[in-house]
Amino acid sequence: MxxxxxxxxxxxxxxxxxxxxxxxxxxxxxxxxxxxxxxxxxxxxxxxxxxxxxxxxxxxxxxxxxxxxxxxxxxxxxxxxxxxxxxxxxxxxxxxxxxxxxxxxxxxxxxxxxxxxxxxxxxxxxxxxxxxxxRYAAAQKKLDRMGGDATQNDVDSLLGLLRPQSGGAVLPKGLTAATADLVAEALRVAGADLSASEVSERTGVARVTARRYLEHHCAEGRADLELRYGQAGRPEHRYRWRG
CATH class of the missing domain: 3.40.50.2300 (Response regulator)
Structure with missing residues (x-):
């Protein structure tokens, strides 16, 4: 690439x-x-x-x-x-x-x-x-973040973005495996909690779409949701990958 x-x-x-x-x-x-x-x-x-x-x-x-x-x-x-x-x-x-x-x-x-x-x-x-x-855009971003040297995990993750494996669990109606993988990858590499807007920026999908996939990963037990309250009193939804 x-x-x-x-x-x-x-x-x-x-x-x-x-x-x-x-x-x-x-x-x-x-x-x-x-x-x-x-x-x-x-x-x-x-x-x-x-x-x-x-x-x-x-x-x-x-x-x-x-x-x-x-x-x-x-x-x-x-x-x-x-x-x-x-x-x-x-x-x-x-x-x-x-x-x-x-x-x-x-x-x-x-x-x-x-x-x-x-x-x-x-x-x-x-x-x-x-x-x-x-997926191509997400892989380009991953290349940018990798710096001068890549680990084997970096390479495996990059190839997984470009050429995903078929099969796997059946997703709820309206969700696709490709986008689910994109959102999961964004959380995994972040190493910190992210909002739906931040995931949207990292993956290129719409914020509303990112939130649907984040909620799906939480429901499946792969991610955790944290409500963070700001000065206005309205909670911000933050998501973190487990493991």
Whole structure:
């Protein structure tokens, strides 16, 4: 991963995203989703491999949402160009999130081998893409906080954010495992109690959403709630990860 999205969601420069898809409607939907998320900005759309490479050179995005089925060349060739030694030598690497209907295992293997941060299979609800972008932003923030040297726990946590394990307990209606993991990670690494607003800033999810997940973790016994009373007499809800 690159480390160009420092301080996402805290008033710093947003993560700049290029959307590449041969379907104009799909590209527009993904563009609108990206622009709706705090800490993200859709800088351009491209519908061919040639347009994609030109847009990268022009806009210097942090992240490319890349379809592998393009009319003039394979998206895999675009991925290799963006993640290869020539790109690193010229203007630096760009992160790539592959979004495609190609399910062949060899495509998955090749994409990951060539540096894709994730492989998202079409069709999927837009919420799945939103969750993966939230994970990407959280991973960028974790990289910023890690400093000069990483521990094995740091690396495991980082990879867990980007490529979560499937399965696990069934969540209440309206909650997703990806966002639950994000909120849990924010509490774990804080080492102190946090408010819903502070968790919102660290994860990029809305404050109301953060509070729902915090309450869920408390109900499951993974986090503790403390009411802190200020001068106005109104309690502030503070949450701390157990263990």
């Amino acid at each position: 690159t480390a160009t999205a420092a301080g996402v969601g805290s008033g710093a420069d947003p993560i700049r995203v290029l959307i590449v898809d041969d379907d104009v409607r799909v590209a527009q939907n993904h563009c609108e989703l990206v622009d709706s998320m705090r800490g993200f900005e859709a800088v351009a759309r491209a519908h061919t491999a040639g347009e994609a490479l030109a847009a990268v050179r022009r806009h210097r995005p942090d992240l490319v949402l890349l379809d592998l089925f393009l009319p003039d060349a394979s998206g895999m060739e675009v991925l290799k160009e963006l993640r290869g030694p020539r790109a690193e030598a010229k203007e630096g690497l760009v992160d790539v999130l592959v979004i495609t209907a190609l399910r062949n295992v060899e495509h998955v293997r090749a994409a990951l081998h060539n540096g894709a941060v994730y492989y998202l299979l079409k069709p999927f609800p837009l919420a799945s893409l939103r969750e993966q972008l939230e």
